[in-house]
Amino acid sequence: MYVIDTTLAPGSRISPDSTLQRLVFALPAAIQAKVRKDQRKLLGKDAAKQAPLPWDEHGLVTYSFLRTSRRSQPLICDRRDEPLPRRSRDQLRVGQRVRLSLRQVPRLGKPRLGTVGSTRLEVLKVQLPLVDAPAGKGKPASPHSIQTVKMPLPVDLLQEVERLAEADGWSVSAWLRNAIESQVSREQGRIGTNRPAA
Known part of the structure; x- marks a missing residue:
């Protein structure tokens, strides 16, 4: 598990109108080194040497998920870990400061012939450190x-x-x-x- 404080980069798209959602963010160099080390444990030393890294040449990770899928959708919460209702998620936009909880998992399915397996970074939680969830009905405003x-x-x-x-x-x-x-x-x-x- 990795926890990083970062900002959402251009290319991120969290929209109630779109089924496919996307988070793009920079991965700090220290976390990249940790991910590489863990990749060797997951795939083995030889396979990890040939496996593609889960980020691009600029250190950006792109995580896509379906808005309708509970399995791949990260938990989106406020600074006190209260889940944000769907109507409040419009605060999640490019340039937004976020704290992300990630894990590295092997890609599903068998690798194609002549290729090695690879891993991907999965976003488990998106925390907005400057946002509070609105008070529910009958609850006092926070x-x-x-x-x-x-x-x-x-x-x-x-x-x-x-x-x-x-x-x-x-x-x-x-x-x-x-x-x-x-x-x-x-x-x-x-x-x-x-x-x-x-």
Whole structure:
């Protein structure tokens, strides 16, 4: 299993209108070396020398899958590993930062006469580190979905907020938003402005 942080390269196509979906991404050099080593284990030393690599000359991997196939379709999830509903997958586009979980598998079927076997990289999970899945019906909106809040803070206060946000596993802006909403809610309760109108 390999986990990489990368961006989707031109040629990627995730569209609800298309049956064939495609992810194109660069494979870091360190992972390429690991894949080569694992390829020798899967195919054997001699076969691996002749086997084609699962990326092109620019280090780009192309992974295609059918939108209707559960077997080849990767799990697409938000930064907290919550699966993204189909309507939210339009956020997956060229230039999008992603964290991919991959595995190397031998290609199915017998190799053609005079050729050796080969392997391919399979994408198991696509995680969008800057996206949160929308709240379901009846669920409160997630404070983690707030991505940017422009609020100048003194350096010492900002450092404390960063420390607290990291301890809670939130972004700084989400933690601030939650703290502000909690304070407003407490103040409304204290002065009695949160009661329903008669």
